[in-house]
Amino acid sequence: MEIWLNNISIPVLPSEYQVQSSQNNQSETIIGIGEVSLKGKRNLMTVSFSSFFPLRRNSSYCRRGSILKPLQYVDAIERMKQTGTVKLVITGSPIRMDCTIESFEWGENDGTGDIFYSISFKEYRNVGASKSSVAQDGLGESAPPADGANQETARTVPKVSTQEYIVKKGDTLTSIAKRLTGSSNWKPIYTANRAVIGGNPNRIKVGQKLVIPGG
Template sequence: MSNPLQFWLSFNNKAEQFQLPVNPPEIRIESGYNWQTVNINQFGEYSIPGGQVMTRITLSSFFPRDYNPSYCEYENILKPLEYVEKIARWKNSKRPIRLMVTNTWVNYAMTIRNFMFEERAGSPGDIYYTLELQEYKFIKLTPVGPAVSKDTGLKTVIKAAPKPPRPNEKELPKTYTVKSGDSLTKIAQRLRTQGVKNIDAHKIYAANKSVIGKNMNLIKPGQKLIIPQ
């Protein structure tokens, strides 16, 4: 009759797995909360629970060189080094494994924190080991999408308010004195570089027609023109 307690280790969603050939005589399971001690004046020390700690499991056994029905759980056992190499490779991958003990509540995704093994005198070829495991928590990130109304089924997208335009703190010129070689087009270009927006030769002429006269292309040095804002 097979033992109802079977210790299984699996990796990559059971793509690789094996049963321990020899059940550990015992396993140590540590769980609970992080307790913090607080000293309150006139009342002494109080202990309060912190966050729940991850479960830690330690188990020890050996990989036998030869099958022995008195302690082996199955006949087709692997060579001891094959078990060792699998566990070492899983540990180096830095990915979680799963420990499951049949007919118990032990079924955890765990990381291999420490894996120690040795050969002992008197048992040539057998490899004794200790495996220290810590519970692994899977974190699932849920993308946040637009809210959907239960009544209308319409999605509501909340957009950030646009930043207000930065005020132009530079004082803009209000007048311009014509210089030799100027034209209204050149003056408009110069004013745009100084921060006057939407200015062109026609707007300058319209604001200064009484000064310039009927021909917008005939301006004279010394004429004082008003800059339309």
């Protein structure tokens, strides 16, 4: 899987992404029949995920190739948010659409220079136009072809495996990472479980169930 915003590839994949799709249906009551459902049009789709921009590239969790500095990613996304629509592509999924950036929250919380962020998108419906333009920021690479256009490349993308782990007394994210992944780098585990752990990676609790990326 890869995630692209225009021609910028997200350097560290999130452990998951959320898609919300709803239908604008209505209910009416008809005498002699009762309540009936009238099918409406599809509402705009939303997509959201969380991850981090690393200060230094680490091959154990970063995409292949060079990466930008964290604040370069932040600046590029802020410009996308202000200037118009963004082409969002998640390879290996049906998500390939023009959208707007609805929210982008980011910050540094561990003193390493890595920037953690959460971002959400809403599908853009271009009414009355035959083509939609995609803003270019000039910092990234060529966006990937549509799924199926390059079968050889698609077959070479490795799958990321995960496992679950229950926190025990005396555990830290560093000790868990070293035991289960062979590396003391705890940040991918924290990113994948931030909703469970909370804002402080040093405060894990006995009994918490963690997802271990690459485990």
